Amino acid sequence: MKLHEYQSKQIFAKYGIPIPKGRVAATATEAKQIAEELGGRVVVKSQVLVGGRGKAGGIRLAKTAKEAEEVANQILRMEIKGLPVRKVLVDQAANIDQEIYLGITNDRAARRPVFMASAAGGVEIEEVARTNPEKIIKVHIDPLLGLRDYQARDIAIGIDLPKDYWKSFGEICRGLWRVYVECDATLVEINPLVILKEKTLLALDGKMLLDDNALFRHPDLAEMRDVDEEAPAETEARKYGLSFIKLDGNIGCMVNGAGLAMTTMDIVKLFGGDPANFLDIGGGAGADKVAAALRIILSDKNVKAILFNVFGGITRCDEVARGILSALDEVKPTIPMVVRLVGTNAEEGRKLLADAHMITAETLADAAKKSVAAAKA
């Protein structure tokens, strides 16, 4: 789960990381009000959950409150990478001397958290990694010990941070580490962390990704999810415990198991079709779950055919077939449906579905070919 910049920075502030004065606004009038309260120059920043907001013109400086209102008005009408801007953050403008990158993420290969820092802040770290990998300092943290003070110093030295800032930088590192651990983040990022002309450090921008699997112990953070920023079908799927991702094709896929669901998409493509979605209905899929999945797939008007691919292991195929039948009874789809049932009690399952006017298939390849043909018909 992604957090907005303003949400991330509010969390940073709670852990002692200095952030600019500012507030979030949903209208231009509010933005003007906030700018008036802050006084002086402000930065108006679109709050959408994608990178590249600056390049898209979604971050602008305003010298007066009046100008902040105008700028906010423009930004609030924008769409950035397909996402409409619904909120802007109005922050006091800073006198920047230098921009630093500081972040913590999970290093999958090392199986440890890794601090990353660079004196070349302000640009996307992936960009720095591509062009100047030697400018990124990486320090792995023992997950049982946590961040040690010397490691924070090593990072400061690694990015040539002047000695005068080591103490305050160390506090920011420790604060960020606590954010990462206590929020179960998979990424926390300050980009840029700036050295001000006033000789202090300030976290100008913030980004956080949270581990969905840990949200059970963070109900407060779970509430921060911005469902406006995801496809409505994905929000709906989550409610039913389904794993769903919308794609651009026209063949709806309903599969049990994540690996098999990906494979089903791949094989549809291999035989000349385009999958409309990834959908894992999980094990022991009952009628209610299948019906919900069917409704979600059919809510996409591009879908011209549906492919059910179920491998019965512990889940028996006749049970799944009954689930499909009662779901069909409820949802009554009118598009062609191809079904492949394999494994435990597959024969019984196929017999049950034979009367439901479904196209049956024996092999994966056969199922894919038939659904591609059905979508074209």
Place this chain on the structure above:
Amino acid sequence: MSILVDKNTRLLVQGITGNEGLFHTQQMLAYGTKVVSGTRPGKGGEWVLDGKVPVFDSCKAAVDATGANASIIFVAAAFAPDAIFEAADAGIPFIVCITEGVAVQDMMRVREYLDQKQVRLLGPNCPGLLTPGEAKVGIIPGNIAIPGDVGVVSRSGTLTYEVLYALKLVGMGASTCVGIGGDPINGTNFIDCLTMFEDDPRTEKIVMIGEIGGTDEEKAAQFIASKMTKPVVSFIAGQTAPPGKRMGHAGAIIEGGAGTAADKVKALESVGVKVAKHPEEIPSLLK
């Protein structure tokens, strides 16, 4: 011979009284696995499945009384890390965690601790393993595989069943099938399993089923090139997966352009591994 489990494995089931724990204990017993005990704090002293398996309050008590030397975990995600620590501290050398949805930072701490204690973990978020005709520790349906000389290792569940089933249809069997799980941080990886299969006299060839996310398949490719004498056939799921989205499994995500199926296929093909275009092609590539 086989890898990791065999007829002599004495299994402890953590969370044996829950729906899943009980159901799969029954299945494992029916397959011939020696399930010697189970745990459920608060239900120590009871028996389950008509007096077949004794229940203990703790792993320590279960190990002391029944000599368990492997454990399988069916507890909810919130409690799974603690269950792993408990099994490790009770001296169990091999732990299988079926549970899906374990927090990734918990897994980093678990892995660090287990490495220090030299305890092997399989999973989490995995179907466990099956040595056809000998033992089943996990949830892989016993009836879809026959004994044979193909070692199977996979990050997936039902996709693995597809492959076992496709092998069975042409009369090919498995030595051991290992599901290493779909999480970004797991206990046992491809290279661990490839090493064991290389050393296992009953395994002649290997099927490795990967998917998008991380770089384990690429590392396995290097390992195959430098260390393996037995042939490896592979399949990689997620050719059509969009970047930045988690495809069901927590670990199945293309991040910052890394972890694509295309990269993995390229890495494997460059060291001579045959990569199937779809799972049903695998048996013919093994011939």
